[in-house]
Amino acid sequence: MNDIFATLESEVRSYSRTWPTVFDRARGSYLYDEDGTPYLDFFAGAGALNYGHNNPVLKKKLLEYLERDGVTHGLDQSTVAKRQFLETFQETVLKPRGLNYKIQFPGPTGTNSVESALKLARKITGRESIISFTNAFHGMTLGSLSVTGNSMKRGGAGIPLVHATPMPYDDYFDGQVPDFLYFEKMLEDSGSGLNEPAAVIVETLQGEGGINSSRPEWLRGLYELCQKHGMLMIVDDVQMGCGRTGPFFSFEEAGIQPDIVCLSKSIGGYGLPLALTLIKPEHDVWEPGEHNGTFRGNNPAFVTATEALRQYWSDDTLEKSTIAKGERVGAVLEEIASQHKGAVAKGRGLARGLGFEDTDVAGKVSKAAFDRKLLMETSGPSSEVLKIMPPLTVSDDELEQGLQIVRDSVQAVLA
Numbered sequence: 001m002n003d004i005f006a007t008l009e010s011e012v013r014s015y016s017r018t019w020p021t022v023f024d025r026a027r028g029s030y031l032y033d034e035d036g037t038p039y040l041d042f043f044a045g046a047g048a049l050n051y052g053h054n055n056p057v058l059k060k061k062l063l064e065y066l067e068r069d070g071v072t073h074g075l076d077q078s079t080v081a082k083r084q085f086l087e088t089f090q091e092t093v094l095k096p097r098g099l100n101y102k103i104q105f106p107g108p109t110g111t112n113s114v115e116s117a118l119k120l121a122r123k124i125t126g127r128e129s130i131i132s133f134t135n136a137f138h139g140m141t142l143g144s145l146s147v148t149g150n151s152m153k154r155g156g157a158g159i160p161l162v163h164a165t166p167m168p169y170d171d172y173f174d175g176q177v178p179d180f181l182y183f184e185k186m187l188e189d190s191g192s193g194l195n196e197p198a199a200v201i202v203e204t205l206q207g208e209g210g211i212n213s214s215r216p217e218w219l220r221g222l223y224e225l226c227q228k229h230g231m232l233m234i235v236d237d238v239q240m241g242c243g244r245t246g247p248f249f250s251f252e253e254a255g256i257q258p259d260i261v262c263l264s265k266s267i268g269g270y271g272l273p274l275a276l277t278l279i280k281p282e283h284d285v286w287e288p289g290e291h292n293g294t295f296r297g298n299n300p301a302f303v304t305a306t307e308a309l310r311q312y313w314s315d316d317t318l319e320k321s322t323i324a325k326g327e328r329v330g331a332v333l334e335e336i337a338s339q340h341k342g343a344v345a346k347g348r349g350l351a352r353g354l355g356f357e358d359t360d361v362a363g364k365v366s367k368a369a370f371d372r373k374l375l376m377e378t379s380g381p382s383s384e385v386l387k388i389m390p391p392l393t394v395s396d397d398e399l400e401q402g403l404q405i406v407r408d409s410v411q412a413v414l415a
């Protein structure tokens, strides 16, 4: 067989190895391969497809926009599509939450948003060093990698990753150590060797790092520590934002207002690339053009992003349904975990995981699930966590079908 993927595409490819088939169509919670076989998708584009594949409501707006020759490429020129997006974001996201942010379009990927946040934090504070957390994931460019934990990904940089210091994430010591004991001591001891940090960058729930959920009180403690020491707080909500944990922003539950927020993945709504960096107005010290990017004004993505906000964030229906569905997933994972020694249920909202002591198990379960036509990936430093992230629009029936496959797959591997 002439496998053009194996012969021509770089060895760097990875998901095509996890799921060895060729996908062709997609709709809602399903991907279909070229033979027409449906796969239930509990992966959701790593969080880029919160509203499902080819969501018909968004598609309609997109097709209308393309059909009338709406601007496709616009750098950061003012366009009608961008105006509608900004107005809708203000009305449906910022205002109801009492949030006040300026919006930067940094280039269409998550790592673009993280890079802009790091640059801006350094510019605002005149400090160099950034605090990151164990098992963090912030993207693949050098600044983002410097605040990412995974040693394999870091190794890819090929140069020293500097001006960043990792600190223990919530529960890193299994509750044995008071929160911020080490971090606070380092900040307060002029002999610690820690330069005064410009900012901390944090995920409220670490998706790639193993579905590690931080507690609201831990986030509040971190926020207070930031204020006390003049550090900016950057929340990387690239994967957990846009409702993945229930509320639009994953930090809402903690009642904090980070200085800078990174959004991408599902913000475009349709799986089209788009990223935002939200900046407290007093911190918006950019010079015009000081940070830019050719594709930062992805206008078709503005159109689908606007419609997604109107459709799903005008009220709290989606938020409530995500929390309810998440609790259902959590209950099933608890049930599975209780039947297998060393298994632990993790996560919140519809970002869920099943961790295994034996680091080979999650990968095997993912494979067994693929054989049963369910897509789930693994996460964590040793890929030891089965990661369960259906689209938020998943139906109750689809959810139950998928969960039964999760049960069967774990059973098949651990029986």
Ligand SMILES: *Cc1c(COP(=O)(O)O)cnc(C)c1O
Residues within 6 Å of the ligand: 108, 109, 110, 111, 112, 114, 137, 138, 139, 140, 203, 207, 208, 236, 237, 238, 239, 240, 264, 265
């Ligand atoms: C995916 C992700 C990124 C990087 O986004 P890209 O679009 O892949 O550059 C950054 N931070 C978090 C938390 C992510 O999940």
